[in-house]
Amino acid sequence: MDKVMVCLKRVVDYNVRIRVKPDQSGVVTEGVKMSVNPFDEIALEEALRMREQGKASEIFIVSIGTPDCQQQLRTGLAMGADRAILVKTESDLEPLAAARALLKIIEKENPQLVLLGKQAIDNDCNQTAQMLAALWERPQATFASQIEMTGDTLRVTREVDAGLEVIDVDLPAVVSTDLRLNEPRYVKLPDIMKAKKKPIETIEIDALGIDTTPVFTVTDYAAPPIRSKGQMVDDVGGLIGALKEKGFSL
Amino acid sequence: MSKVLLVAEHDGSTLNPSTAKIVHCAQSLNAEAIDIVVLGQGVDAIAAQAAKLNGVARVLTCDRSENANPLAALIAPQVAALSSDYGYVFGPSTTFGKDLMPRVAALLGTGQISDIMEVIDARTFRRPIYAGNAIITVATSADRTIVATVRVASYRAVADDGSATIEVASTTAELPSHTRYVELKSESGDRPDLQVANIVVSGGRGVGSKENFALLYDLADGMGAGVGASRAAVDAGYVPNDMQVGQTGKIISPDLYIAFGISGAIQHLTGIKDAGTIVAVNKDPDAPIFEIADIGLVGDLFEVIPELGKQLG
Numbered sequence: 001m002d003k004v005m006v007c008l009k010r011v012v013d014y015n016v017r018i019r020v021k022p023d024q025s026g027v028v029t030e031g032v033k034m035s036v037n038p039f040d041e042i043a044l045e046e047a048l049r050m051r052e053q054g055k056a057s058e059i060f061i062v063s064i065g066t067p068d069c070q071q072q073l074r075t076g077l078a079m080g081a082d083r084a085i086l087v088k089t090e091s092d093l094e095p096l097a098a099a100r101a102l103l104k105i106i107e108k109e110n111p112q113l114v115l116l117g118k119q120a121i122d123n124d125c126n127q128t129a130q131m132l133a134a135l136w137e138r139p140q141a142t143f144a145s146q147i148e149m150t151g152d153t154l155r156v157t158r159e160v161d162a163g164l165e166v167i168d169v170d171l172p173a174v175v176s177t178d179l180r181l182n183e184p185r186y187v188k189l190p191d192i193m194k195a196k197k198k199p200i201e202t203i204e205i206d207a208l209g210i211d212t213t214p215v216f217t218v219t220d221y222a223a224p225p226i227r228s229k230g231q232m233v234d235d236v237g238g239l240i241g242a243l244k245e246k247g248f249s250l
Numbered sequence: 251m252s253k254v255l256l257v258a259e260h261d262g263s264t265l266n267p268s269t270a271k272i273v274h275c276a277q278s279l280n281a282e283a284i285d286i287v288v289l290g291q292g293v294d295a296i297a298a299q300a301a302k303l304n305g306v307a308r309v310l311t312c313d314r315s316e317n318a319n320p321l322a323a324l325i326a327p328q329v330a331a332l333s334s335d336y337g338y339v340f341g342p343s344t345t346f347g348k349d350l351m352p353r354v355a356a357l358l359g360t361g362q363i364s365d366i367m368e369v370i371d372a373r374t375f376r377r378p379i380y381a382g383n384a385i386i387t388v389a390t391s392a393d394r395t396i397v398a399t400v401r402v403a404s405y406r407a408v409a410d411d412g413s414a415t416i417e418v419a420s421t422t423a424e425l426p427s428h429t430r431y432v433e434l435k436s437e438s439g440d441r442p443d444l445q446v447a448n449i450v451v452s453g454g455r456g457v458g459s460k461e462n463f464a465l466l467y468d469l470a471d472g473m474g475a476g477v478g479a480s481r482a483a484v485d486a487g488y489v490p491n492d493m494q495v496g497q498t499g500k501i502i503s504p505d506l507y508i509a510f511g512i513s514g515a516i517q518h519l520t521g522i523k524d525a526g527t528i529v530a531v532n533k534d535p536d537a538p539i540f541e542i543a544d545i546g547l548v549g550d551l552f553e554v555i556p557e558l559g560k561q562l563g
Contacts, residue, residue, distance in 0.1 A: 017516075018383035027384050095352070096361045123379050124497070125364045130322065130352035139323055139429040142349045145491065155432065159491045160345040161445070161500065162261065163436035167321065170428040179481070179498055180491065215361035215394070220387040224378070227523065230544035236557040239529065242545045246527055248506060250473060250562050 001056045001149070001171070004047045005111035006081065007102060008063045009037040010072045011122040020223045027221060036072045039117020041079075043177040045184040046147060047115050048080045055149050056113070058082050062105055064098055066090060070200055077195035078187040084198070089205035089212070097212040099131035104208040106136060111172065113154075118143050118176040129176035139169035142176040252337025254281045257329055257354075258288045258300050259346045262318070265299040267446045268342035270407035272400040273303045276340060277408070278369040283307040287332055287419065289325050291318040302410040310419035319431035320346055326353035327423035333358055333395055340366075343399035343501070344445070355397035363388055363398040377401070381497040382520035402445060403503035403524045437490045441467075444495065447476030450504040450525075452495060453488070454480035454518075456511020456532065456551060460488045465555045466510065472559060478502065480512045496521035510551040514539025 012018065013033040020027055036044075050056040061076040063069040064087040073084040087101050106114065119126035133140035141147075141156035145164065148155045158165045159178045169175075205212065233239050243250060254276045259266035269286065276284045286300045289312040300309045310332065316324050329350070333339045339354060341347035343365045355362040367385070368376040374389045375398070390396060444450060451470040457463055463477075470477045478495040479488065495502055497517040503524035510531050512518060519542060522528060530543035531554050540546040547554065 012380075018380040020384050027380060094361050096356060099356060119498070121381065121497075124381065125362075126348050127352035127355070127362055127364060130349065131356035131362075133323070134326065134353040134356035137426075139426075140349070140353065141429075142322075143345060158345075160349075160434075161492060163434055163490065163492045165434050166432040168430040168432055173428075180485065216363065216388045216390050218386050219374070219389050222385045222387075224382055224385050224523070227528070227542040227544075229541050230528075230546065232540070232546045232548070235547070235549070236554055236561055239531075239545060239547050239554075239558070240561055243506070243527070243529070246544070248527070 001050070001112045003058045003060065003109060003111040004050065004056045005106065005109060005114045006040070006044045006047050006059060006061045006076070007114070007116035007128070008040045008044065008061050008072050008076050009117070009120045010034050010063060010065055010069045011037045011120055014038055014121060020221050024221050034068070034071070036075050037117050037120045039119060039121070039177055039179070041184045042179065042181050043115035043117055044076055044079055044081060045182045046177060048185070049182065050149070060085060060109065062087065062102065064089060064093055064101055064205075073200055074195055075187065077198040078191045079185060080191070082198065084200040086200055086202045087205055087208070088202050091212065093212055094214055094216065095125050095127035096131055096215065097210070098128050099135055100210040100212070101205060101208055102128070102132050103135045104210060113171060114174045116174070116176055118178055129174050133174040136174065139173040140176070141167055141169050141173060143178045144175050145178050145180045147175060147181070252281055253335060254279060254284045254338040254340065255333060255336040256284065256286045257339070257341040257347070257350065258286050258296065259342055259344060260288065260290060260293075260296045262290060263295065265296050266342070266344070266346075267407060267443070268344050268402045269300060270303055270410070271402045271405040272340055272342050273305060273408045274405040275366060275369060275400045276338070277305050279338060279372055281338065285310060285336075286414070287312060287329065289317045289328060291315050297416045299410075301414040301416050302412050303414070304408040304410070304412045306412050306414040309414050309416045311416065312419055312421065316425050320350070321429050321431055322350040322353045323429040324425045325350055326357055327425060328421045329354045330357040331421040331423045332419060337395055339395060339397045341399050343401045347399045351397055351399050358395060358397065360394050360397055363396065365401040366398050367401045367404040378520070381517050382523060383516065401501060403501045436492070441470060442474065442476040444476045444478050444493070444500050444502050447504050449473055449475035449506045450478050450502060450508070451475045452478035452480070452507065452509045452512060453483055454509070454512030455482040455486060457483060457488060463488050465552070469555055469559050472562060476504070480515070480518050509539055510555065512539055513537045514542070
């Protein structure tokens with residue numbers, strides 16, 4: 001495989017406790033740690049392993065967003081990606097617009113495989129990979145927990161509600177990655193230094209000539225209803241008694 | 251007024267219970283009619299089940315060999331082709347619907363609302379983001395079909411007292427050959443499906459091993475319960491992936507959820523917020539799960555489970 005494209009989204013770090021702003025206009029992101037979406041990190045790790053096994057020759061990473069996304073692209077470069085592309089926009093694109101932008105990059109770069117996380121942990125949409133595959137008119141293998149390449153075909157094991165589904169997809173294809181595909185490597189200091197020399201190309205979103213008009217408007221952000229702490233019981237007898245009080249006939 | 255098209259989920263022989271739940275969501279749209287499309291091979295029995303769901307006007311069948319397995323790349327063009335008559339095209343927020351519906355939306359050139367948990371009005375919906383740590387209200391303009399997945403844990407199944415007409419729907423959509431089904435590996439056995447079970451017994455890292463999970467299986471079988479797990483237990487290889495409950499696993503809404511040895515990471519709690527009653531058993535009195543549990547017991551699961559089994563007899 002000649003080229004693999006990996007998409008990285010900048011998101012609020014996994015460990016940050018999310019709070020809704022008092023005026024309900026959004027969630028607090030000021031002064032909050034930002035990271036690469038963990039599912040996208042898994043996608044990049046998979047691409048790196050393919051290259052290490054001689055199955056891919058070049059890996060480039062793409063992010064869409066403000067210039068701040070360069071931090072996450074640097075992380076990806078330090079992990080081992082060869083080069084990076086930032087599609088610059090001040091707007092928070094919906095998945096459909098993101099897929100349209102990524103398709104333009106695909107048309108320019110001709111990757112054989114596009115890897116990205118199954119969902120971003122900020123908006124939890126789980127849409128971009130599927131939409132990109134549809135627009136590209138190519139296969140999608142979502143929620144991948146294992147990928148094997150034979151010639152121009154990928155055999156992908158997918159985590160589905162009923163168990164593990166195995167499908168074959170012809171390249172080029174889009175694969176969205178699930179948690180158990182791999183464990184991403186830690187970035188070492190020398191790699192961070194080396195990554196500073198790797199190129200990040202910036203493309204203005206307007207230069208892509210795509211429709212990014214939002215389909216939806218978010219009118220309100222609210223904190224979720226809180227489940228309050230209940231009662232503590234001392235033993236199994238107390239537990240069964242408490243369940244009976246709640247009307248369970250066990 | 252416009253019509254709703256729902257995509258049925260099934261396993262080739264039986265309608266998945268998620269379908270009855272998304273009909274409930276569709277009813278709250280107050281649309282002109284609700285239709286269900288069943289795509290598969292040999293779908294008569296499934297279509298008959300769908301036709302009984304309360305409030306459904308028509309069941310459309312797309313019966314062809316290419317639909318024998320639910321491959322989004324093949325099914326999406328057919329759903330998109332049928333969509334022109336509809337103001338809404340909804341699927342369940344299960345792995346089936348999550349895989350399929352965004353592909354349908356993109357083919358229609360529109361966006362998708364993921365995980366509808368509440369219908370505010372015909373154009374306004376609520377959905378969770380950040381693993382359920384914020385709930386947003388999403389609105390869209392009136393001039394396009396709304397494609398969405400419905401968070402099944404937010405809705406109860408409708409009754410099966412209906413009598414919809416069943417019609418054959420044929421589309422001329424051209425289907426690709428670039429995606430091929432190989433197999434489904436399932437280890438879950440005969441226990442109730444997590445997404446429908448009334449009672450779910452669940453284990454975390456504290457269970458300690460694959461062998462120890464037998465304790466939970468025994469307890470669950472005695473209670474007629476389904477068995478779930480935290481991500482930690484799945485990652486450790488104690489149980490298969492289809493048992494994972496949480497942000498990236500299954501979102502469930504049993505009447506009773508009993509968690510053993512689960513500390514309660516936010517990502518897990520988001521999967522059980524709709525449970526009727528949550529019981530937590532953990533030897534760590536500071537485990538976060540006690541903050542949301544209705545009934546908490548600080549104790550060793552290896553003592554509590556056998557004792558519970560004995561007392562429930």
